[in-house]
Amino acid sequence: MEAPTQGQQNTTGGSCQPGSNGKADPCVPKDIITKLTARSVELEQEKTRSEKQKQAVDADKAAIESEANKLSKTEEDYKKEVANNEREKQEFQCYLESLSKVVEQTIGAHRRRLDEFIKKNRDELAACKQTVEELKQARDHAKEELETSNKNLEFKSKAYNDVAGETITTKLSSVSSLKTQITLENTNNHLCTVYFLLRELELELNSLNIQSTAEFHASLYRAFCEWVDAKQKVRDAQWKLDQSEAELSAKQTECANKNETFRTDLIEQLNKWDCSPCSDKSTTQSC
Numbered sequence: 001m002e003a004p005t006q007g008q009q010n011t012t013g014g015s016c017q018p019g020s021n022g023k024a025d026p027c028v029p030k031d032i033i034t035k036l037t038a039r040s041v042e043l044e045q046e047k048t049r050s051e052k053q054k055q056a057v058d059a060d061k062a063a064i065e066s067e068a069n070k071l072s073k074t075e076e077d078y079k080k081e082v083a084n085n086e087r088e089k090q091e092f093q094c095y096l097e098s099l100s101k102v103v104e105q106t107i108g109a110h111r112r113r114l115d116e117f118i119k120k121n122r123d124e125l126a127a128c129k130q131t132v133e134e135l136k137q138a139r140d141h142a143k144e145e146l147e148t149s150n151k152n153l154e155f156k157s158k159a160y161n162d163v164a165g166e167t168i169t170t171k172l173s174s175v176s177s178l179k180t181q182i183t184l185e186n187t188n189n190h191l192c193t194v195y196f197l198l199r200e201l202e203l204e205l206n207s208l209n210i211q212s213t214a215e216f217h218a219s220l221y222r223a224f225c226e227w228v229d230a231k232q233k234v235r236d237a238q239w240k241l242d243q244s245e246a247e248l249s250a251k252q253t254e255c256a257n258k259n260e261t262f263r264t265d266l267i268e269q270l271n272k273w274d275c276s277p278c279s280d281k282s283t284t285q286s287c
Contacts, residue, residue, distance in 0.1 A: 114270075156229075181197060
């Protein structure tokens with residue numbers, strides 16, 4: 001028995017009809033069951049998501065409650081620590097101010113050259129750190145270039161494989177399959193379906209583009225050369241990233257060492273200076 005949506009051949013020359021009586025059924029049980037099944041799956045998925053969300057909320061709630069109970073004690077401990085630190089800070093401030101006055105009066109004219117020397121060393125350390133930040137930016141840019149190059153290589157590889165793997169047989173296979181289907185439907189006297197499939201065959205044939213051997217040669221070698229170029233760009237980008245990371249690592253180590261030994265190195269140099277009052281000397285060898 002034919003499906004209601006498929007017409008029968010009208011031997012009297014009439015048109016194809018959607019059904020034997022020209023009327024569609026008010027509902028199709030199979031469609032209703034399919035829709036209800038899909039809705040059941042959706043509801044089950046919603047239930048699963050809801051349960052997962054509840055578990056996440058409960059876990060967060062437990063963690064938040066635990067920390068909330070500690071807030072008062074944490075704040076009280078901090079207040080006590082602030083009070084103690086404030087006293088210590090005041091003591092350090094008094095120590096700084098009182099001794100600074102004595103030392104600054106003692107070194108007198110040497111102070112300016114001392115400040116310039118200390119500033120020079122601080123500036124060198126700051127410049128080193130600035131260079132590290134610039135090298136980090138260069139490294140990040142090199143990473144982005146490598147990522148872009150890899151994506152380009154992936155695209156070019158697919159393009160080359162598509163061209164290299166393309167055959168006329170492959171192109172004609174869909175047309176051949178469509179022809180087989182048309183023959184079967186025609187044998188079953190499904191003329192409405194045959195009409196539709198013939199239009200599909202027409203579209204397939206119009207879009208069918210079989211290159212000449214010269215065109216295929218050009219396409220193949222163009223895709224091949226672009227693939228080779230893409231691989232070169234990946235190698236260059238990887239090399240650039242390796243160099244950038246090496247430079248960054250070396251500079252980071254240098255700056256870390258400078259920062260760690262900044263005071264000790266400066267003290268070692270300043271200990272060789274004589275910053276005592278030089279009132280009886282016309283010139284000084286220090287500061």
